[in-house]
Amino acid sequence: MVFARYLWLLLYYAQYAGTQLMKDYEDITLSILSPPVDEASLALPFNMGQDRTSGCFCRSTSRKDLVVCFGNYECAKFPKINIGVCDTLVVRTTVISQITVGDLDQYFGLRALKIDGNSRLHTLQPGIFRNLSNLEELSVSYNTQLHYLQTHTFTGMGFRKQPPMKIMEMIANTTIRRLNLADNQFELITDDDFPYMPNIEVLDLRRVFAIAVSPYAFNPDRFPKLRILLLSGNNLPGINIYHISCQQLLLLDLSSNKGTSSSSLYYEIDRGVFSFCRDLRFLNLAYNRIKHIYNYTFIGLENLRILNMENGTLFHIGLGTFKPMKHLEILNLGNNPLVSSENLTSSQFEGLNELKMLILRNCGIKRFNDDDNMFEMMPNLTHLILTNNQLFYITVETLKPLKFLKVLDLSQNLLVSWWQPIFLASGIQPTKLYLMNNKISHFSLGMIQDLNYLLEKYNASVEIDLMDNLFICDCNSMYKIYTWLQVNGSDILKKYFAKSNILCSSPDVWEDRRVADFMSSIKNLRCFVYQKFSTAMLLVWTAPSLVTIAFLLIVIFLIYRYRIYIRYWLFLAKVALGRSFIRRTLKADNLNKAYKYDAFVSYCNDDREFVLEMISQLESQPPYLKLCIYERDFEIGTFISEAILRSINESRHIILIISNGFAKSQWCRWETHLAEYHRLFLDDGTPHDPLVLIKTGEVENKYLTTTLKYLLKTKIYHSWTEQNSDDFWKKLRNVLVKNK
Known part of the structure; x- marks a missing residue:
């Protein structure tokens, strides 16, 4: 997942950035080297003939301890010959394009295998060496089309604890540019694990269980052409000044390093760790437990173009943090609790004059401060992603600095219909505006003016998505806009409404039907x-x-x-x-009242399993209480409202099982109001409080009604936990029995 996001950012960068990452590779060319002359193979006396399966010609010594197969035009597949007790097999100067799994299985006795100088060889399938358990020497040198090795290529050859030096030395002598060692096991990557590797440009060490990297393991003295280093999915605890020399790197991926399972610490970045990384273009720190960043964190990254810090625990950004990265073009801060303790300010984002794309997805943002507008630091921003936050509104002043904005994603927020035009007043003209899944209930005149402004500017090529909102399709909400469109609306705006797939959410007769269909039928709806x-x-x-x-x-x-x-x-x-006389009379009457149920239980269907457990605990054990459960005790055919009122009146107590589903349920909210009124009405005559509150789990504040908030703040309630279930049922039983 992390690597997929990295590729997406890289592709985006190649499309939109002023300079492309791969442009830095134009000066890197492959040196087509001639393989060294093998004097022994030239003097082989024994001719084994042509292999019919592959078309290769093979020669050997008299004892067949050395076999050489070749064929500049005929040898297109790996040879299948009987070599007996041969120690060394050489396959060279062929037109073999790939070696597949099974091609080498019959050579299990080999101690040395050399596949050199094959000009068309471009692929070694993973697992081809699975049966070569006796192999001591391997060479795949001078194959000019073999540019990288796939993951698991050397599976079964002992890649644990550290990279095998012999194979690394063999690779170092080839023209291979990409080395993939992912999913092996190198907990400690030391300075001596790799030889001098002059041609390696991409080194993949993802998910190798690394917990420490020596300071000179990837030094330019060992990897002079290394440009991409992938270390994601490991257990590195952070970056300090003695960690990872990256002077020559263009891309560094350190994502998903969360420490060991036993020590999940915050990911720390020490002062000055990037001081010598002036060539770095892409830095991926996503999915790390980075807690805070300061104005010294990124010193030295003056040429960085992409910074990815999504899915972390970042909640503090120091003043001037991004100032050293004066050429940054993409900044991804999505899925971080940025505003958990502070508001975003312009001082935090100072220096981002060349920023093109800012991602603030799911950061808990409720509003932007117009008096200290952070977007004034980003005058060249073209893409602003604010999806899945808690924005109720966005103002003209917030958008004014973004004169070049092309994509604005405000989906999955809490935006409602705005009365005054925002985009027309600010002069912002995005070509893509995403407003899906908000709380927009109708088209106000301000919204219509904004839509007309954007559509006329781009000749209807602009993309405006308003799906999954709460549009109310009735005369009161739509008639004024309909008449305005008929009188003042442009043709392009009328076409937009006619073709749009925006759906109604209410009333029921128009639910999930197009708003355009409702507006076209307004004349027939009187x-x-x-x-x-x-x-x-x-x-x-x-x-x-x-x-x-x-x-x-x-x-x-x-x-x-x-x-x-x-x-x-x-x-x-x-x-x-004589008010006191009436109170005593009411009290005496209520004390003698016989109740049909000990408690009426109000709950939502999501808590049905909990209610079944309550029935088992209270009705099946002494003192055998009687509960009123609507699924069981309501009479078939009666109105629900009447049944609820009668059951509350016939019950000594009223139990509210408060959960997130309860707070969202309309029926449960209505029952809460009835219970509260019932309690207040009997305040003068009843010697006990009939209302019992049970809270199961956390309840989101946005679903709480005024009555529920008041009850939870003013009454002591029971909290359900699995750990103390016996004590919970005992306390609940005592409350219900106390006033019986």
């Missing part, structure tokens, strides 16, 4: 009659309303003027009614 009726009703109600308001103002004035006398009259009324 919305015009509705509008006339609304205007007439406004006139009818205006005059009486004014009279009523005037009357209420007079009454309020009189009450305020004679407030002392009114208080005295109320006091006399209380005495006359």
Whole structure:
């Protein structure tokens, strides 16, 4: 996953950046070397003839301890010959293009294998050496088309603890440019693990369980042409000044280094570790537990183009952190808790004058500070990704500095319909605007003006996505916009609405049907009659309303003027009614009341398993309480609302099982209101509080109603945990039995 993201960023960079990463490789050319003359093979006396399977010609010594197979035009497959107890097999100057699994299985007794000087050989399939358990010497030199070795190529040849030096020396003498050692096991990568490797440009050491790297393991003295170093998926605890020399690197991937399973520490970056990395173009630090970065963290990366720090634990960015990276073009900070303790400010992003793409996906952003606008530091930004945050709105002042913005992704936020035009007022003209999965319920005049502005600017080539919002398709929401479109709307705006696939969310009759279909049928829905009726009703109600308001103002004035006398009259009324006598009567009546159930249980379907456990604990064990469960005890055919009211009245207690699903359920919210009113109504006559709250798990604050918030703050509630289940059921049983 991490490598896929890295490739995506690299491709994006190649498309949009001013200079391409691979352009730095134009000065790297392969030296086509001639293989050394093998005097022994020239003097082989024994002719073994032509192998019919492969077309190769083979010669050997009299004892067949050395066999050489060749064929400049005929030898197109690896030879299949009987070599007996041969020690050394040489296959050279052939037209073999690839060696596949099984081609070498019959040569299990070889101690030396040399596949040299084959001009068309470009592929060695992983696992081809699986049966060569006695092999001591291997050479694949001077194969000018063999540019890289795939993962698992040397599976079964002992790649554990450290890279095998003999094979590394063999590779060093070839023209191979890419060396893939991923998914082996090198916990400690020392300075002496690799020989001088003059041609290696890409070194892949992903997922090799590395916990430490010596300071000169990849020094330019050993890897003068190394440009890409991949160390992701290891257990490196961080980067310090004695870690990873990267003066010659263009790309460094250190993603997914989270420490060992027993010691999952924060990923630390020491001061000055990049001081000599002036050629570095791409730095990947994604999926690391980086806690904070400061103004000295990236000193030396003045030519860096891409910085990827997504999916970390980053919550503090020091002032001037990105200032050393004056040529940075892509910055990915997605999936970090950036605003958990502070707001984003312009000082934090100072120096990003050449930034083209900023990714702030899922960072918990609720708003941007217009008085200290961070985007003023990014005047050349073309792509702004803000998906999956908590933005309720975005202002004109926020967008004004982004004059070159082309892609704005605001999907999966909490945006509602905006009343004043944003893009028209700020002058921002993105070609791609993503507003999917927000809380937009209708088209306001400001939104329509923005859509018209963007569509006319780009001749309808702009992409505006408003899918998965909460559009209400009724006359009240859509009729004004419909009439405005008919009178003032441009042809291009009308075509946009006609072709768009924006769907209605309510009412039920229009759910999941196109908004365009509703607007085209407005004439047939008598919305015009509705509008006339609304205007007439406004006139009818205006005059009486004014009279009523005037009357209420007079009454309020009189009450305020004679407030002392009114208080005295109320006091006399209380005495006359004998309020205390009524309370005692009500209390006595309620004490003698017989309840059908010990408790009414209000819950959502997501908590059904918990309710079944509650039934088992309370009804099947002494003192054998009786619960009212709607699935079991409601009579078939009765109205749900009536059944709930009757059951609450017939129950001594009311149990609310509060969970995230409960808070989101409309029925559960209604039952909560009934329970609260029931409790307040019986406040004078009931000796105990009938309301019992049980909280199961965390409840997202955005789903809590005012009543639920009040109850959770003012009442002691029971919290369910698996660890203390017995104690939980005992306490709940005591509460229900106490007032029985």
